[in-house]
Amino acid sequence: MENLKMLSEAIINGDAKKARELTQQALNHRVDPQQIVKEYLIPAMDEVGRRFECNEYFVPELLIAARAMKGSLELINPILASRGDKPAGRVIIGTVKGDLHDIGKNLVASMLEGAGFEVIDLGVDVAPEVFVSSVKEREPNFVALSALLTTTMPSMKQTIDALQESGLREKVKILVGGAPVSQRYADEIGADGYSDSASGAVGIARRLIL
Amino acid sequence: MHATIIKLLKTHPVITDGAWGTQLQNHGLPQGACPDEWNLTHPDRVEIVAREYIDAGSEVILTNTFGANKLILEKHGLQDKVYEINKAGGTISKKAAANDVVVFGSIGPSGKMLMMGEVTAEELHNAFAKQAKGLADGGVDAIIVETMADLEEAKIALAAAKETKLPVFVSMVFDSGKDKDRTLMGISVEDAAVALDKAGADGIGANCGLGIESYISVAKRLCKATELPVWIKPNAGMPEIVDGKIHYDILPETFAKHARTIIEAGVNFIGGCCGTNPEFIRAIAALKK
Numbered sequence: 246m247e248n249l250k251m252l253s254e255a256i257i258n259g260d261a262k263k264a265r266e267l268t269q270q271a272l273n274h275r276v277d278p279q280q281i282v283k284e285y286l287i288p289a290m291d292e293v294g295r296r297f298e299c300n301e302y303f304v305p306e307l308l309i310a311a312r313a314m315k316g317s318l319e320l321i322n323p324i325l326a327s328r329g330d331k332p333a334g335r336v337i338i339g340t341v342k343g344d345l346h347d348i349g350k351n352l353v354a355s356m357l358e359g360a361g362f363e364v365i366d367l368g369v370d371v372a373p374e375v376f377v378s379s380v381k382e383r384e385p386n387f388v389a390l391s392a393l394l395t396t397t398m399p400s401m402k403q404t405i406d407a408l409q410e411s412g413l414r415e416k417v418k419i420l421v422g423g424a425p426v427s428q429r430y431a432d433e434i435g436a437d438g439y440s441d442s443a444s445g446a447v448g449i450a451r452r453l454i455l
Numbered sequence: 456m457h458a459t460i461i462k463l464l465k466t467h468p469v470i471t472d473g474a475w476g477t478q479l480q481n482h483g484l485p486q487g488a489c490p491d492e493w494n495l496t497h498p499d500r501v502e503i504v505a506r507e508y509i510d511a512g513s514e515v516i517l518t519n520t521f522g523a524n525k526l527i528l529e530k531h532g533l534q535d536k537v538y539e540i541n542k543a544g545g546t547i548s549k550k551a552a553a554n555d556v557v558v559f560g561s562i563g564p565s566g567k568m569l570m571m572g573e574v575t576a577e578e579l580h581n582a583f584a585k586q587a588k589g590l591a592d593g594g595v596d597a598i599i600v601e602t603m604a605d606l607e608e609a610k611i612a613l614a615a616a617k618e619t620k621l622p623v624f625v626s627m628v629f630d631s632g633k634d635k636d637r638t639l640m641g642i643s644v645e646d647a648a649v650a651l652d653k654a655g656a657d658g659i660g661a662n663c664g665l666g667i668e669s670y671i672s673v674a675k676r677l678c679k680a681t682e683l684p685v686w687i688k689p690n691a692g693m694p695e696i697v698d699g700k701i702h703y704d705i706l707p708e709t710f711a712k713h714a715r716t717i718i719e720a721g722v723n724f725i726g727g728c729c730g731t732n733p734e735f736i737r738a739i740a741a742l743k744k
């Protein structure tokens with residue numbers, strides 16, 4: 246298990262090459278992939294999140310750690326899928342209609358993937374009806390909405406309203422975030438969760454899925 | 456120091472402008488449309504916004520070119536119009552400014568992450584250089600590289616804009632970390648000031664962010680960290696929705712009260728970013744009387 250501790254270290258340090266090597270080694274030694282995820286990868290990303298919360302890490306460190314995590318998961322996920330193991334939850338994420346910004350959205354997507362969620366990224370400038378049809382088709386646990394501009398924040402409300410009208414609102418939890426978004430705004434438009442950071446979004450998603 | 460800046464600094468503080476995107480929307484820009492394209496399609500209405508700020512007391516106005524770099528314009532299918540849009544943006548603001556007001560051409564971020572390999576340093580340089588060339592040919596007096604979250608990208612834009620020989624200011628967003636006093640990428644106010652000074656900026660600033668109150672200490676620290684002119688354009692605060700409309704609950708008078716503290720810290724250029732309008736500029740301009 247010494248190597249697996251090093252795998253956690255590699256993720257925390259954002260060493261993607263080493264993380265992949267150690268993951269492959271562990272799989273070759275028939276370590277249970279679910280155990281690798283739960284006992285080594287997710288705790289490593291939790292540590293990354295902790296360091297972010299207390300200012301030891303910033304976005305660059307978060308991004309390279311998430312990238313290392315993703316490399317490991319690319320080796321593990323096909324095995325989990327082939328034996329029917331379910332991910333922590335499924336998230337449909339997108340930047341709302343009229344807004345072309347994707348840095349924040351990509352960051353949240355990476356962190357959620359790193360936490361073991363299956364993430365379906367619809368991209369930017371996503372119309373409410375596209376969210377609706379994707380929710381119908383993919384049946385996610387979460388819909389995560391991003392907006393950078395004051396002028397596109399109302400598209401968040403329009404998306405939530407569209408889900409409501411389609412009778413899908415109660416089937417999903419809605420997470421919102423982005424520079425102009427606040428807890429108060431999230432409450433006003435009837436979102437289930439808000440976070441001001443990508444690592445915070447993971448905590449909210451975990452709490453809401455229980 | 457450039458003669459333009461020396462002349463400007465004879466008045467203190469220099470009143471800049473407020474938000475443009477929301478003003479353009481008041482004049483009919485549809486939600487989700489490319490604001491920069493209006494320099495070509497609705498130059499008269501863009502000029503109205505410039506004039507509204509001048510009437511309110513702006514001594515410096517910007518240009519409607521915040522997102523007019525190739526990497527953003529290509530999302531609207533306008534990648535071949537970079538030069539035209541920027542040149543027109545410069546021309547429109549200069550026309551409104553006549554000889555009384557100084558025009559800073561606005562260069563915003565690319566929206567791509569350099570460290571994730573979404574774009575190369577060379578691509579960024581070329582994108583910003585072309586934008587700066589258009590602005591310079593449109594007649595702007597100086598350039599402001601603004602709302603930057605990544606110091607590396609800011610330095611690339613600075614170097615590219617300096618090719619025009621115009622004075623170039625650089626303004627970062629400080630909204631991250633525990634105390635909300637770092638850039639998205641984790642750079643402190645002091646480190647940003649030192650790096651931008653070394654990279655040849657003619658002025659250093661902070662804009663956008665979480666609201667004017669959070670920029671009081673940022674302004675004080677910037678003034679301590681650099682001898683260069685300091686530029687501050689904070690957001691009004693965090694937006695809320697009231698009756699289906701975006702609303703900032705801070706009043707122009709409250710904004711001006713905090714602006715006074717910021718000016719007393721030694722800031723040379725003061726204005727507003729998201730959520731501000733000509734009323735806010737009128738309120739801070741009144742501080743000079």
